Amino acid sequence: MPVSAGDLPAKSCLVRVTHTGRDQMALWSGGRLTKLGAGLDDLLRLTVADMRVALEETAGSLDVNACELLAPVESQEVWAAGVTYSRSREARMEESSSQDVYARVYEAERPELFFKSAGWRVVGHGGEVGVRPDSTWSVPEPELAVLSNSHGEVVAYACGNDMSSRSIEGDNPLYLPQAKVYDRSCSIGPAAVLAWEAEPSHARISMRISRGGRAVFDGSGNISDMVREPAELISVLHAAYPLPVGAWLLTGTSLVPPPPYTAEAQDMISIEIEGVGRLANRVVTVPHSGARAQPRLKRDST
Numbered sequence: 001m002p003v004s005a006g007d008l009p010a011k012s013c014l015v016r017v018t019h020t021g022r023d024q025m026a027l028w029s030g031g032r033l034t035k036l037g038a039g040l041d042d043l044l045r046l047t048v049a050d051m052r053v054a055l056e057e058t059a060g061s062l063d064v065n066a067c068e069l070l071a072p073v074e075s076q077e078v079w080a081a082g083v084t085y086s087r088s089r090e091a092r093m094e095e096s097s098s099q100d101v102y103a104r105v106y107e108a109e110r111p112e113l114f115f116k117s118a119g120w121r122v123v124g125h126g127g128e129v130g131v132r133p134d135s136t137w138s139v140p141e142p143e144l145a146v147l148s149n150s151h152g153e154v155v156a157y158a159c160g161n162d163m164s165s166r167s168i169e170g171d172n173p174l175y176l177p178q179a180k181v182y183d184r185s186c187s188i189g190p191a192a193v194l195a196w197e198a199e200p201s202h203a204r205i206s207m208r209i210s211r212g213g214r215a216v217f218d219g220s221g222n223i224s225d226m227v228r229e230p231a232e233l234i235s236v237l238h239a240a241y242p243l244p245v246g247a248w249l250l251t252g253t254s255l256v257p258p259p260p261y262t263a264e265a266q267d268m269i270s271i272e273i274e275g276v277g278r279l280a281n282r283v284v285t286v287p288h289s290g291a292r293a294q295p296r297l298k299r300d301s302t
C-alpha cells in the first residue's frame with residue numbers, strides 16, 4: 001500500500017519500501033525517509049554497534065508518497081514463541097484434549113519456539129492475511145515481534161500477527177505446523193522500530209477486529225504480563241541454530257477473541273503496540289489445493 005507518514009511510528013525505524021519498481025531499505029527518522037546503502041540482510045550480519053555506524057550512511061531522501069510500504073523482512077526466517085502469557089495457556093487448555101502440554105511448557109525452563117514463516121511470505125501493513133478453508137475456528141494473535149541480528153542481539157521491534165487455526169491445533173498439538181504455517185498466516189509491520197529508540201517491555205498491546213464496519217472484538221493487554229523476557233527467547237532461538245541474517249521472533253499472545261468469533265474473509269484486524277506502531281490487515285480465505293484434512297493412516301487390508 002502507498003506509504004503515508006501517519007502509518008509510520010513516531011520513533012526512528014527501518015522501513016522497507018518499493019520505490020520506482022525497486023525494493024529498498026530506508027530509515028524513517030525525524031519525519032524524513034532516507035535511502036540506506038545496505039539491505040536488511042547486510043545490516044543484520046553486523047553487530048548493533050557496527051549497524052548504528054552503517055545507518056549513518058544514508059543515500060539521499062525518498063518521497064514518502066511515491067513509495068509502497070512492504071513488510072520489514074528480507075531473507076529472515078520468522079519464528080514464534082507460544083504459551084508465554086497465562087491467557088494463552090488458559091485458551092489452549094480450553095480448546096485441547098492434551099491440556100497437560102500447555103500447562104507444562106508455561107512453567108518449564110525451555111520455552112516453546114516454532115518455525116512460523118519464510119521471510120518472503122510475510123505480509124506487511126495494509127496487506128491481506130489468511131484463514132484456511134479447512135479450519136472451522138481461526139483467530140489473529142497480536143504479538144510483539146522482535147528482530148535479532150546474526151549475533152543474537154535485539155535490533156528492533158514491530159507488531160506481529162500469528163494467524164492461527166485453533167480448531168486444527170485443538171484437534172491434536174502435533175498438528176501445530178498446519179495450524180500455524182500456511183499461506184498469509186504471518187504479518188509484521190508497519191516498520192522495525194530500532195531497539196535503542198523503544199522500550200516496549202511495559203507497552204500496551206491492543207487489537208480491534210471489525211466486520212462490516214462494526215467492532216466484533218476490542219481488547220488490550222500489557223507486554224509486561226509475559227512470563228518470559230524477549231531477550232531470553234532470542235537467546236534460546238540462537239543457541240543451537242545459526243541465523244546468518246538474523247530472524248524475527250513473535251513472542252506470544254495475550255489477547256484471545258472468545259468463541260463464537262472465528263476470523264472470516266473481509267474482517268479488518270488492527271493491532272497496536274504503544275511506541276511501536278499499528279499493523280492493519282484485511283482477512284482473505286487462502287486457496288487450499290489439498291484434500292480436506294481428514295488424515296487417515298494407510299492400513300494394510302490383508
Ligand code: DO4
Nearest residue numbers: 081082083084088252253
Ligand atoms: O502452543 C501453541 C502456540 C501458542 C501461541 O502461538 C501463542 O501463545 O501465541
Ligand code: MG
Nearest residue numbers: 141162252253
Ligand atoms: Mg501465537
